[in-house]
Amino acid sequence: MSPLPALYLDDLPGGPPPGTLLAVIADLPAHGGKDISFREDQFLVRVFVQKVGDVIGVYENRCPHAGTPLNLFDDRFMDLTGAHLICRTHGARFRIEDGYCTLGPCKGQSLRPVAHEIRDGGVYTV
Ligand code: FES
Incomplete structure (x- = not known):
């Protein structure tokens, strides 16, 4: 369990409403990652879904070190x-299960988990 409270995307300017489909699990690529952005006017919300085995992580795509997206330019996390x-900016490593940083300049901090539910083969905001 993440040490940070889950982020409800509809609380953010530009964030999607509850029930928004983030990913169809069967459609994730072999590497399991999906970069997702929501934009409304000047507001941008970036999150990602990453599947590793049976674990699915959904996090804000923002490194706690310097605030950059983790992936920079593709769906690989x-x-x-x-x-x-x-x-990819400075190489920090995070656990997929809870987003905890185990190595790098933000060691001991965590990615912000995104509140979600998994149903009907999809990952949805709540
Ligand atoms: S911005 Fe992520 S490790 Fe520095």
Whole structure:
């Protein structure tokens, strides 16, 4: 369980309403990642879904170190070992289960989890 409270996306300017489909699990690519953005006027909300085995992580796409998106330019969020999420800016590593940073400049901090539910083969905002 993440040490940070879950982020409800409809609380954010530009965030989607509850019940918004973030990802169809069967449609995720083999590497399991999906970068998702919601934009409304000047507001931008960035999140991602990452599936590793039976674990599905849904987090705000914002590194606690310097605030950049973890992936920068594609849907890949895992390090080369496939064991940890990685921030491509300075290489911080995070656990997929709870977003906790185990290595790097933000060690001991965490990604912000996104409140969601999994039903009917999809990942939805709540
Ligand atoms: S911005 Fe992510 S490790 Fe520095």
